[in-house]
Amino acid sequence: MLHYLTRLTLIVFGFVAAILAASLFLNALLIGSSEWAGGDATFYYLTIPAFAAAIGYSVFVPAAIIIVYAELTAWRDWLFYTIGGAAASVIIIVWKWRPQTEDVSTFAAILATGIIGGFVYWMVSGRSAGLFDNARAS
Numbered sequence: 384m385l386h387y388l389t390r391l392t393l394i395v396f397g398f399v400a401a402i403l404a405a406s407l408f409l410n411a412l413l414i415g416s417s418e419w420a421g422g423d424a425t426f427y428y429l430t431i432p433a434f435a436a437a438i439g440y441s442v443f444v445p446a447a448i449i450i451v452y453a454e455l456t457a458w459r460d461w462l463f464y465t466i467g468g469a470a471a472s473v474i475i476i477v478w479k480w481r482p483q484t485e486d487v488s489t490f491a492a493i494l495a496t497g498i499i500g501g502f503v504y505w506m507v508s509g510r511s512a513g514l515f516d517n518a519r520a521s
Contacts, residue, residue: 390514394450397508401468402442405500406435412492438496441479445471450504457513461502464509468501469494 410431449467452458472493 393508397504400507401500401504402435402439404503405496406431408499409496441475442471445474453512454514461505464501464505465498468497472497
């Protein structure tokens with residue numbers, strides 16, 4: 384029972400870390416592409432939690448499906464999580480933000496944000512995926 388609670392805590396912590404990293408990356412893209420890269424960029428630094436909330440809300444269902452599949456199959460490959468993050472971001476682009484799909488730079492930025500989020504999730508909790516305790520099985 385303690386193993387399952389530990390895994391659930393690690394999954395939640397990994398998801399939060401992934402959306403914060405994705406938000407930080409998206410903000411870095413915005414700062415880099417704007418003229419406010421100097422001292423007036425404080426507004427962008429303050430939007431990291433707001434972007435994280437929007438990203439977490441938007442990507443929760445596709446990410447939950449990927450996470451549940453990975454936990455049930457004990458999939459621990461980094462490529463699976465980065466492709467899963469990219470797939471979740473494409474689903475969100477097509478499903479929620481249809482008008483922006485024609486803008487290639489926005490599409491690429493959101494796709495890269497999904498890849499970063501998937502990689503950070505793998506770094507935090509994907510490397511130890513698997514709901515079943517392997518120590519008890521042997």
